[in-house]
Amino acid sequence: MPVELTPSQALGLWHSVTLEQVRVDRRDLTLRQMAILLQIYLVPPPHTVRGLAATLGVTKPVITRALDTMGALGLVDRVRDERDRRNVVIKRTVEGALYLEKFGDLIINQGRKLSL
Amino acid sequence: MPVELTPSQALGLWHSVTLEQVRVDRRDLTLRQMAILLQIYLVPPPHTVRGLAATLGVTKPVITRALDTMGALGLVDRVRDERDRRNVVIKRTVEGALYLEKFGDLIINQGRKLSL
DNA sequence: GGCAAAAGAAACGCTTGCGTAACGATCGCC
DNA sequence: GGCGATCGTTACGCAAGCGTTTCTTTTGCC
Numbered sequence: 001m002p003v004e005l006t007p008s009q010a011l012g013l014w015h016s017v018t019l020e021q022v023r024v025d026r027r028d029l030t031l032r033q034m035a036i037l038l039q040i041y042l043v044p045p046p047h048t049v050r051g052l053a054a055t056l057g058v059t060k061p062v063i064t065r066a067l068d069t070m071g072a073l074g075l076v077d078r079v080r081d082e083r084d085r086r087n088v089v090i091k092r093t094v095e096g097a098l099y100l101e102k103f104g105d106l107i108i109n110q111g112r113k114l115s116l
Numbered sequence: 117m118p119v120e121l122t123p124s125q126a127l128g129l130w131h132s133v134t135l136e137q138v139r140v141d142r143r144d145l146t147l148r149q150m151a152i153l154l155q156i157y158l159v160p161p162p163h164t165v166r167g168l169a170a171t172l173g174v175t176k177p178v179i180t181r182a183l184d185t186m187g188a189l190g191l192v193d194r195v196r197d198e199r200d201r202r203n204v205v206i207k208r209t210v211e212g213a214l215y216l217e218k219f220g221d222l223i224i225n226q227g228r229k230l231s232l
Numbered sequence: 233g234g235c236a237a238a239a240g241a242a243a244c245g246c247t248t249g250c251g252t253a254a255c256g257a258t259c260g261c262c
Numbered sequence: 263g264g265c266g267a268t269c270g271t272t273a274c275g276c277a278a279g280c281g282t283t284t285c286t287t288t289t290g291c292c
Binding site: 002003004005006007009010011012013014015018019021022023028029030031032034035038039041042055056057058100101103104105107108111112113114 | 118119120121122123125126127128129130131134135137138139144145146147148150151154155157158171172173174216217219220221223224227228229230231
């Protein structure tokens with residue numbers, strides 16, 4: 001079931017959601033951090049640094065840094081993979097799930113408000 | 117005409133758009149910069165630093181810096197208001213309009229691809 | 233057991249953004 | 263004409279992100 005949007009609706013939705021998010025959230029995640037967070041929570045695990053780097057098309061340190069930051073915010077967690085101790089498996093957290101749930105509600109609510 | 121989205125659709129849309137934007141765009145605007153850009157292009161002018169700061173709920177230097185950056189990228193332009201020379205009027209640019217047009221297309225296309 | 237390959241992190245120098253505070257230019261108004 | 267208020271910018275010290283390179287740990291394989 002695709003979502004059909006007009007150009008006005010598409011940008012209008014992004015506009016209102018972005019605006020509201022800036023107003024409400026002190027954390028101000030970057031676009032990359034948001035992409036990583038959504039990837040972790042919407043795509044079935046396991047997630048590794050290397051895998052995320054490949055998916056996003058960025059270098060590994062970018063992922064490491066983003067995980068540092070979002071880990072400090074409690075949005076994700078890192079656990080060493082015991083079966084291959086070179087790997088780190090990125091874990092979801094309750095707080096991260098709540099964060100995205102709230103964000104999803106924001107999108108839905110702003111979508112409903114779209115007039116044009 | 118509101119846009120009705122399920123939670124999966126809302127976050128899924130954000131996920132795919134964000135991901136694609138990270139992969140494609142080297143500019144990597146922050147959330148605040150994006151909010152400012154959309155505000156400038158979607159809301160009727162005139163736009164001032166003070167007005168944008170109030171709308172976003174941030175301080176004026178935040179707007180000044182964002183305009184510096186986006187100005188250097190050619191996405192916006194600044195012109196002194198001749199009727200009240202304290203004011204600066206923020207102007208749209210062709211490049212900025214193109215940027216958002218492309219971004220809108222991205223949203224629409226990713227919306228169409230949504231499956232669940 | 234030895235060694236190249238792989239994964240993630242850390243180090244480096246740099247750029248950009250932040251919040252607060254101070255500043256210069258311009259206005260309105262008495 | 264003077265003067266407080268307003269607008270946008272700049273300065274400051276700091277935190278966070280960047281790309282590249284290097285390092286450490288661990289693996290797989292001969």
